[in-house]
Amino acid sequence: MSQILHIFRKDTRMYWMEILALLLALSLYAFLYPNRWNYSPTAMRSQYLNLLLPQVLVPAACWLLIARLIHAESLVGDRQWWLTRPYERKKLLAAKALFVAAWIYLPFVIAEAVILKEGGLSPLAHVAGWFPLLAIASAYGVFPLIAIAAMTSNFARMTLALFAAVIVWLGATALAFMPRGGYESAAPNDRSMWIAVIVIVGAAVATLIQFATRRVLLAVATGAVTVLLATGTAMWLTATRESRIDRAYSGPAASHASMQLALAPYGLAQVKAVFSERPDKIYVTVPLTFSGVPEGYAAQVDDVKAALDDPATGQHWSSPWWTSRTMRFLPGEHQAQVEFMLDRNQYERFKPSPTRLRLALAVTELRAGSDTAAALAAGDFPVRDFGVCSGRWLYRFPAQPMCRISALDLPPLTHVSTVWSRTNEPDAYVPPGPITAAAWADTSYDNELFLRLLPVWPVRTLLYPHSIYGDLNSTRGLELAPGTPIHFTQYNVTRRTQVSLTIPNFRLPDEPR
Amino acid sequence: MNLGNAIQTQGLTKRFARTEVLRGIDVAVPEGAIYALVGANGAGKTTMIKVLMNILRPSSGRAEVLSGDSRTLTGARFCEIGYVSENQEMPDAMTIGAMLDYTRPFYPRWDRALEIELIRQFDLRLDRKLRHLSRGMRMKAAFVSSMAYRPKLMVLDEPLAGLDPLVRDELIEGILDRAEETTIFLSSHDLAEIESFASHIGFMEDGRLLFSDGMSAIAARFREITIALDGAAQLSNDMPREWLLPEAADHMLRFVHTAWRGDASERDLRERFPAARSIEMDPMPLRAIFLAVAKSGRKQPGANPPSHTAEKESAHA
Numbered sequence: 161m162s163q164i165l166h167i168f169r170k171d172t173r174m175y176w177m178e179i180l181a182l183l184l185a186l187s188l189y190a191f192l193y194p195n196r197w198n199y200s201p202t203a204m205r206s207q208y209l210n211l212l213l214p215q216v217l218v219p220a221a222c223w224l225l226i227a228r229l230i231h232a233e234s235l236v237g238d239r240q241w242w243l244t245r246p247y248e249r250k251k252l253l254a255a256k257a258l259f260v261a262a263w264i265y266l267p268f269v270i271a272e273a274v275i276l277k278e279g280g281l282s283p284l285a286h287v288a289g290w291f292p293l294l295a296i297a298s299a300y301g302v303f304p305l306i307a308i309a310a311m312t313s314n315f316a317r318m319t320l321a322l323f324a325a326v327i328v329w330l331g332a333t334a335l336a337f338m339p340r341g342g343y344e345s346a347a348p349n350d351r352s353m354w355i356a357v358i359v360i361v362g363a364a365v366a367t368l369i370q371f372a373t374r375r376v377l378l379a380v381a382t383g384a385v386t387v388l389l390a391t392g393t394a395m396w397l398t399a400t401r402e403s404r405i406d407r408a409y410s411g412p413a414a415s416h417a418s419m420q421l422a423l424a425p426y427g428l429a430q431v432k433a434v435f436s437e438r439p440d441k442i443y444v445t446v447p448l449t450f451s452g453v454p455e456g457y458a459a460q461v462d463d464v465k466a467a468l469d470d471p472a473t474g475q476h477w478s479s480p481w482w483t484s485r486t487m488r489f490l491p492g493e494h495q496a497q498v499e500f501m502l503d504r505n506q507y508e509r510f511k512p513s514p515t516r517l518r519l520a521l522a523v524t525e526l527r528a529g530s531d532t533a534a535a536l537a538a539g540d541f542p543v544r545d546f547g548v549c550s551g552r553w554l555y556r557f558p559a560q561p562m563c564r565i566s567a568l569d570l571p572p573l574t575h576v577s578t579v580w581s582r583t584n585e586p587d588a589y590v591p592p593g594p595i596t597a598a599a600w601a602d603t604s605y606d607n608e609l610f611l612r613l614l615p616v617w618p619v620r621t622l623l624y625p626h627s628i629y630g631d632l633n634s635t636r637g638l639e640l641a642p643g644t645p646i647h648f649t650q651y652n653v654t655r656r657t658q659v660s661l662t663i664p665n666f667r668l669p670d671e672p673r
Numbered sequence: 674m675n676l677g678n679a680i681q682t683q684g685l686t687k688r689f690a691r692t693e694v695l696r697g698i699d700v701a702v703p704e705g706a707i708y709a710l711v712g713a714n715g716a717g718k719t720t721m722i723k724v725l726m727n728i729l730r731p732s733s734g735r736a737e738v739l740s741g742d743s744r745t746l747t748g749a750r751f752c753e754i755g756y757v758s759e760n761q762e763m764p765d766a767m768t769i770g771a772m773l774d775y776t777r778p779f780y781p782r783w784d785r786a787l788e789i790e791l792i793r794q795f796d797l798r799l800d801r802k803l804r805h806l807s808r809g810m811r812m813k814a815a816f817v818s819s820m821a822y823r824p825k826l827m828v829l830d831e832p833l834a835g836l837d838p839l840v841r842d843e844l845i846e847g848i849l850d851r852a853e854e855t856t857i858f859l860s861s862h863d864l865a866e867i868e869s870f871a872s873h874i875g876f877m878e879d880g881r882l883l884f885s886d887g888m889s890a891i892a893a894r895f896r897e898i899t900i901a902l903d904g905a906a907q908l909s910n911d912m913p914r915e916w917l918l919p920e921a922a923d924h925m926l927r928f929v930h931t932a933w934r935g936d937a938s939e940r941d942l943r944e945r946f947p948a949a950r951s952i953e954m955d956p957m958p959l960r961a962i963f964l965a966v967a968k969s970g971r972k973q974p975g976a977n978p979p980s981h982t983a984e985k986e987s988a989h990a
Contacts (some may be wrong), residue, residue, distance in 0.1 A: 163779070170775050240762050246780065249748070
C-alpha cells in the first residue's frame with residue numbers, strides 16, 4: 161500500500177499543472193452548463209462554450225493528463241529508469257488507477273453533482289444512475305486513452321495512435337451504418353451498450369497485458385481485436401436492426417379497441433413531396449388519421465416503414481424502419497402527417513403511374529400512471545418523480561415552463577397539461593368552456609449515448625392553447641397565473657406493436673418542392 | 674548452476690526477428706569480481722545486460738542473476754541490484770533531490786549517510802533538474818541513486834563512455850570504493866578505461882563471448898610466439914586450435930598461443946620444432962590479446978575461438 165501511495169503522491173506532485181487544467185475545464189463546465197436552462201442574453205452567448213467544454217476541452221484535458229500519467233512509467237521501450245527499480249507492477253497499476261479515480265473520476269462526478277445540485281436535483285437520489293454514466297465515460301474516454309497510452313512510449317506517438325484509432329472508428333461507424341443509407345431509427349436500441357462493454361473490456365485487457373508483461377505486440381493485437389470486435393458488433397447490430405425492430409414491435413393485439421390508421425379526408429390530394437437537405441432524397445408526407453387509442457393509454461409512433469408497388473410494371477420498393485419525428489397520440493381521432501423518405505431515382509420511377517402504398521408504423525403503447533399536480537411558480541418549482549420546472553417566460557411565449565430532469569433517473573414519458581384562466585379583458589374574445597393546453601415532456605433523445613454524460617437534461621414544454629389560438633402572439637383574455645395547477649402524468653410502456661395502412665391508388669406528386 | 678557466482682548464463686541467445694544478437698553466451702561472474710564485458714559497438718553487450726536485467730527476454734538459454742532466474746527479476750529483487758546505463762531515461766522533470774527523495778522509500782536498506790557522502794564526493798547540487806544536467810552529472814546522479822542502498826550487484830552499461838577524464842576518474846573512484854562489498858559487472862567498448870581496475874574480463878564480438886577469464890589468468894595464458902627456423906617456414910594443417918593468427922614469413926613462424934602453461938608449453942614447442950634456431954615467448958598486453966582474438970574470430974566466421982569461463986578467483990587476487 162505504501163508503494164501505491166508513494167507513486168500516487170509523486171504523480172500528483174509532478175502533474176499538478178495537468179490536474180489543474182482538467183479541474184479548471186470541469187469547473188468551467190459546471191459553472192456554464194446551467195446556462196442551458198437559465199435563458200438570459202449572457203447565458204445564450206456562452207452556449208457555444210457550453211458545448212465546447214464537455215465535448216472538447218474536458219476530453220482534451222483528460223487526454224493530456226492520462227498521457228503524462230502513464231508515460232511517467234512508460235511501458236514501451238527498454239531504456240526506462242523505473243524498469244530496474246523495485247517497482248511492483250501490480251502496485252504501479254494500482255497507483256495509476258488510484259490517480260485516475262482521484263483526479264479524473266472524482267472531479268468529474270463532483271462536477272456532475274454540482275450541475276445536478278444547481279439544477280435543483282439531488283445527486284444522491286438515484287445512486288445506481290451513476291454507473292451507466294461512468295461506464296459511458298470509461299468506454300468512450302478514459303479506458304481507451306489509458307490503453308493507448310500504455311501501448312505507446314510518448315505523447316507524440318500516443319497522439320498519432322489516437323488519431324489512427326479515431327479514423328478507424330469513424331470509418332468503421334460509416335461502414336456499419338452504410339447499409340441503412342441514412343435511415344435513422346428511433347426504436348430503442350438497448351444493445352448499443354454492447355459496444356461500450358466490448359471497448360471497456362478490450363481496453364482493460366490490453367492495459368493489464370502491458371502492465372503485467374510489457375508485451376507491446378500482444379497488447380496492440382488485443383487493441384486491434386477490440387476495434388474489430390466493436391466494429392463487427394456495430395455492423396451486426398445495424399444489419400440485424402430491421403429484424404430486431406420487426407420482432408420488438410410484434411406485440412399481441414390488445415384486448416380492447418385496437419389502434420387504427422386511415423387516410424385523412426382529401427388525403428390523397430394533400431400528399432406533399434419536398435426535397436430533403438440531401439438533394440438525392442425526397443420526403444413524402446401523407447395526411448392520415450390515427451385513432452383507437454384506449455382510454456388511459458397513449459400511443460407513440462417511433463418509426464415508419466413504407467413500401468411502394470406498381471402493379472403495372474411489377475416494380476417494388478420498400479424503406480427500412482425510419483423516423484423523422486416522434487408522434488404521440490392520446491385517445492380520440494388525431495391527424496397524423498406520416499412521412500417517408502425515398503431516393504430521387506426511386507421517386508422518378510414510381511411517379512408516372514398510380515401505385516400501392518403500404519405504410520407501417522412502429523407504435524409503442526403506453527399506459528397512464530402516476531399523476532402529479534404542481535402549482536406554477538415564477539421561479540423554480542419541484543415536480544415529484546419528474547424533476548424541477550421553472551415558469552419563467554421565454555421571449556414572447558407566455559407559457560413555456562422549462563423543466564430539468566436528472567440523467568441519473570430519467571422519468572418515463574410525461575404528459576404535461578394545464579387550464580388557462582380568463583382575465584376578463586373587455587375586448588378579448590375567449591371561447592366558452594375550459595381552455596386547456598398540453599404538451600409532451602420529450603425525453604426521446606436518450607438513445608444518444610453521449611447525452612447520457614450530461615447530468616441534467618432541459619425539457620421544454622409549450623403549454624399553449626393551440627387548439628384555440630393558432631397565433632402565439634394572441635392570448636388576449638387569458639393568463640397562466642402563478643399558482644395554476646400543472647399536471648404531470650407519467651406514461652409507462654405496455655407493449656410495442658405495428659399499425660399499418662394500405663392505400664391502393666396512391667400517386668406521388670408531380671414535382672417535389 | 675554454480676553457487677558463488679553473481680551472474681551465470683548458459684547458452685544465452687537473443688534474436689530480434691531474424692537477427693541473432695546474442696549467440697549462446699556462457700559466462701560466470703564470481704561474487705566480488707569487477708567484471709568488464711568488452712567489445713566493439715554493436716557486439717551485443719547492451720543486449721546481454723538488458724537480458725540479465727529482465728528488460729528483454731532471452732530467446733533461448735538461461736541466465737541467473739543473484740541465484741535467481743533473470744526472467745523473474747522484478748520488484749523487490751531489484752533492491753539488491755544497482756543498474757546504471759549510459760542511455761537510460763531518467764525522470765528528467767525531477768531535481769536530483771526530488772529523484773533521491775522519491776527513490777529512497779523503495780529500498781529498505783537505503784543508507785542515508787552513504788547517500789550524503791556520495792553527493793559530497795560527486796559534488797552534486799540537489800536543486801538541479803535532471804534535464805538540465807550535463808552527461809557527466811547525470812551519470813553521477815544515477816550512480817548515487819544506484820549505490821546508496823549498498824546493492825550486492827552493480828550492473829553498469831557503458832558508464833564511462835563520453836565522459837571527460839576528470840568525471841571518469843571520479844566515477845571509477847566511486848566504483849572502486851564500493852568494490853569491496855559489491856560485485857560489479859560493467860560493459861565498455863574501450864579497453865583502456867577498464868583495464869586498470871577490472872579483475873575479470875569477457876570479450877564479446879558479433880554476439881559471441883570470445884573469452885572470459887580473470888585478468889591474471891588471461892595475462893598468464895596468452896603468449897606471442899616467434900620461432901626462427903633454419904629452412905623456410907610453412908603453415909601446416911595440423912596446427913593446434915590454441916594457436917591463433919599463425920603467420921609464416923621467410924624463416925619466421927609467428928602465432929598467438931592461447932593456452933600457455935609455462936614450462937610445459939615451452940617443452941611442447943621445442944619438441945615440435947627441434948630445428949628451431951630460437952623460440953621467443955613474449956607476454957602480451959591486454960590490447961594485443963583482444964586484437965588477436967578478435968582478428969582470429971573474423972578470419973574464421975562461424976568458428977568459436979577458444980572460450981574460457983572465468984575461474985573462481987578473488988576480485989583482488
